[in-house]
Amino acid sequence: MKSGHSKKAMLAVSSALSLASLTVAGLGGAPAAFAQSSAHARASAVRHTSGPAVRLQETGSTLLFPLFQLWVPAYKKVASNVFITPNGTGSGTGIQQAEDGVVQIGASDAYMSTGLLSQHPSMLNIPLAISAQQIMYNLPGLKASTHLHLTGSVIAQMFMGKIRYWNAPQIQNLNRGIKLPHAVIVPVHRTDSSGDTFLFSQFMTDTNAQWAQSVAYGTSVPWPAVAGAQGGNGNQGVVQTAQRTPYSIAYVGISWLDKALSHGLGEAALANRTGRFLLPTVATISAAAGQMIAKTPRDERISLIYAPGANSYPIINYEYAIVNENQSSAVVAQAIKNLLLWAINSKGGNSASFMTKVHFLPLPTSIAPLSRAQIERIHG
Amino acid sequence: MTRRRFGSKLFAVTTGIAAGGPLVVMLVLMGVLVRDAWPAWRFQGLSFFSGTVWNMGNMYANTPIVRAGVQGAPGASFGILPLVVGTLYSSLIALAVGVPIALLTAAALVYLAPKRVSMWLSPVIDLLAGIPSVVYGLWGVEVLAPFVQSRLGPWLSHVLRIAPFFHGPVGTGMGLLTSGLVLAVMIIPIVTATTRELLAQVPRLPYEGAQALGLTSYESVRYVAFPWVSSGVIGAVILGWGRALGETMAVLMVSGNAANYLPTNIYSPISTMASTVAALLDSALTDFTGLAVHALALIAVTLLAITMATNLLARSLVALGRRGLEAEGERR
Numbered sequence: 072m073k074s075g076h077s078k079k080a081m082l083a084v085s086s087a088l089s090l091a092s093l094t095v096a097g098l099g100g101a102p103a104a105f106a107q108s109s110a111h112a113r114a115s116a117v118r119h120t121s122g123p124a125v126r127l128q129e130t131g132s133t134l135l136f137p138l139f140q141l142w143v144p145a146y147k148k149v150a151s152n153v154f155i156t157p158n159g160t161g162s163g164t165g166i167q168q169a170e171d172g173v174v175q176i177g178a179s180d181a182y183m184s185t186g187l188l189s190q191h192p193s194m195l196n197i198p199l200a201i202s203a204q205q206i207m208y209n210l211p212g213l214k215a216s217t218h219l220h221l222t223g224s225v226i227a228q229m230f231m232g233k234i235r236y237w238n239a240p241q242i243q244n245l246n247r248g249i250k251l252p253h254a255v256i257v258p259v260h261r262t263d264s265s266g267d268t269f270l271f272s273q274f275m276t277d278t279n280a281q282w283a284q285s286v287a288y289g290t291s292v293p294w295p296a297v298a299g300a301q302g303g304n305g306n307q308g309v310v311q312t313a314q315r316t317p318y319s320i321a322y323v324g325i326s327w328l329d330k331a332l333s334h335g336l337g338e339a340a341l342a343n344r345t346g347r348f349l350l351p352t353v354a355t356i357s358a359a360a361g362q363m364i365a366k367t368p369r370d371e372r373i374s375l376i377y378a379p380g381a382n383s384y385p386i387i388n389y390e391y392a393i394v395n396e397n398q399s400s401a402v403v404a405q406a407i408k409n410l411l412l413w414a415i416n417s418k419g420g421n422s423a424s425f426m427t428k429v430h431f432l433p434l435p436t437s438i439a440p441l442s443r444a445q446i447e448r449i450h451g
Numbered sequence: 452m453t454r455r456r457f458g459s460k461l462f463a464v465t466t467g468i469a470a471g472g473p474l475v476v477m478l479v480l481m482g483v484l485v486r487d488a489w490p491a492w493r494f495q496g497l498s499f500f501s502g503t504v505w506n507m508g509n510m511y512a513n514t515p516i517v518r519a520g521v522q523g524a525p526g527a528s529f530g531i532l533p534l535v536v537g538t539l540y541s542s543l544i545a546l547a548v549g550v551p552i553a554l555l556t557a558a559a560l561v562y563l564a565p566k567r568v569s570m571w572l573s574p575v576i577d578l579l580a581g582i583p584s585v586v587y588g589l590w591g592v593e594v595l596a597p598f599v600q601s602r603l604g605p606w607l608s609h610v611l612r613i614a615p616f617f618h619g620p621v622g623t624g625m626g627l628l629t630s631g632l633v634l635a636v637m638i639i640p641i642v643t644a645t646t647r648e649l650l651a652q653v654p655r656l657p658y659e660g661a662q663a664l665g666l667t668s669y670e671s672v673r674y675v676a677f678p679w680v681s682s683g684v685i686g687a688v689i690l691g692w693g694r695a696l697g698e699t700m701a702v703l704m705v706s707g708n709a710a711n712y713l714p715t716n717i718y719s720p721i722s723t724m725a726s727t728v729a730a731l732l733d734s735a736l737t738d739f740t741g742l743a744v745h746a747l748a749l750i751a752v753t754l755l756a757i758t759m760a761t762n763l764l765a766r767s768l769v770a771l772g773r774r775g776l777e778a779e780g781e782r783r
Binding site (some may be wrong): 160161163164166167183184185186187189190255257260262263264287288289290291293294295296297298299300301302303304312315316 | 503504505506507509510511512513515524526528597600620622623624625703704707708709710711712715719720722730731733734735736737739740
């Protein structure tokens with residue numbers, strides 16, 4: 072009798088506590104001590120040449136994550152004393168944890184907002200490469216070689232529930248000759264805070280006035296109520312959800328393109344400003360980049376979405392490393408600098424052997440000096 | 452003598468502190484949460500509970516808006532009705548499915564199963580209660596959701612086609628029904644273990660008397676054993692309910708994460724309060740006005756209030772049941 076009672080009391084308390092730890096840990100932010108310990112540099116545990124062992128944590132963008140997974144083992148050969156732990160958790164997490172000092176490098180497809188930056192003036196937004204996003208759909212029976220033609224405005228209406236069926240005239244008119252099914256469209260969005268959501272919602276904002284008014288853009292947006300619409304966690308979650316949901320439509324970061332195609336999803340050709348329908352290729356991404364990069368400011372925070380030009384693919388972006396210029400020690404600061412300088416080097420992390428695997432483009436030669444100048448500001 | 456007195460005083464103080472700890476933690480927690488949630492309450496008011504749209508506002512705007520003296524990102528507006536509905540519906544499905552199974556299991560363990568079997572089964576059920584929820588979530592994604600999508604959903608939709616909430620497109624298996632079923636599996640061990648303890652305390656005599664009078668074992672359990680501990684069993688059920696209300700990870704994985712709309716049928720994607728707090732926290736922390744975090748804290752306060760209410764209810768009912776039992780014992 073006693074044991075039953077105390078067990079219940081414990082259950083009650085522990086359920087309250089688990090809830091408590093959930094909220095308090097999040098609300099209070101991470102303690103500074105944790106950041107210290109994860110960044111601490113150990114002396115004399117060196118294998119070859121390059122100084123004391125340093126542990127670096129990277130977290131954030133699931134779009135950038137596949138590239139980091141390729142970089143980490145390669146960088147081991149460059150600096151065997153640097154131990155990097157990458158993690159794909161969503162761009163919002165990357166920004167937030169870099170700010171808090173939980174991680175040294177936050178990865179993000181979205182740059183920090185001006186408001187946020189004014190609160191955290193020591194944060195740097197450093198582009199590492201150029202990426203893109205494609206719109207994908209699950210239309211059973213449609214051949215993979217067929218690419219639906221879609222405009223930003225039509226996609227916005229699909230995600231707002233204004234266009235409910237795949238064979239709606241607005242879609243059919245863009246795709247004459249393709250037999251579209253009378254099936255309900257299932258929009259799939261990101262549940263976590265996501266740079267992909269940022270890019271997608273910026274494209275929607277640029278192409279559909281009603282979206283701009285009601286939804287706008289950000290790493291999380293107020294998704295319009297569409298019955299049946301679903302959310303997925305990370306790019307992997309979106310691809311998985313779209314794959315198992317016939318007649319769904321989703322936005323997916325380009326580093327997940329191969330995986331999504333192999334899972335049977337189709338890839339849309341998107342209308343650019345001149346009305347041409349294009350797929351994201353090296354040619355169309357670099358054409359769009361060529362139109363936009365000259366406007367890059369010194370802090371490198373700029374949207375590259377919906378570039379002008381006949382050959383420009385509409386959804387491209389800089390992939391950012393979000394880094395605090397004040398690091399815990401000179402050793403850690405130097406390790407981060409070396410890593411990032413290697414990452415944007417065309418013979419290092421920006422070489423074709425890495426870029427082509429994730430369909431990224433290397434940082435343009437005119438932009439690399441801007442990134443280098445920002446990297447140089449990191450200090451201990 | 453004085454040393455002994457000092458020792459017992461020390462003992463009293465230390466145990467007193469230890470015993471008071473949970474209460475202090477609880478109060479501090481509540482205080483911190485309420486303080487954190489307060490700006491969101493001022494900003495949004497009662498429409499927090501009736502609104503259907505969760506909008507953290509345009510965090511990339513340069514100037515915040517001000518309402519009731521509280522800054523927010525332009526467009527910010529917080530309504531959690533879909534989350535409340537998702538939380539309540541999924542937990543009620545969990546109860547509807549899980550409780551009968553748990554009660555039958557408990558009865559079987561106490562009255563029907565051979566001693567050797569129940570000796571082995573009881574610890575196994577206790578173990579089930581300790582499995583991390585992410586494991587249940589994974590099982591939900593990999594096994595249960597496809598099953599609901601391809602088998603259970605279509606079958607239910609066909610069999611119950613006149614019942615409005617059961618008929619309709621089955622969707623992908625990620626949604627209300629799957630969430631409810633995963634939660635059911637998660638609460639069965641808790642409800643079973645608690646009920647088993649209660650049933651084990653039912654005096655043997657009335658039960659045997661019932662059997663001697665010719666009642667079947669079902670009738671003896673149904674009309675003698677369970678009434679004996681009925682309020683305690685209700686307490687056990689509400690304890691399971693509390694678990695289902697607060698479950699985060701497993702639901703996040705199988706709910707379909709519906710945004711800003713109410714479920715139209717039992718297969719609809721949903722979101723719950725707990726899973727939303729977990730999913731949106733990182734975005735909220737990038738809100739330069741800080742209001743989005745306050746709004747999440749207000750969800751947490753709401754959930755904590757609901758969980759505490761169910762827990763208190765459960766414990767008072769269990770206590771009531773026990774008092775009844777003791778009175779019964781004294782009479783004999």
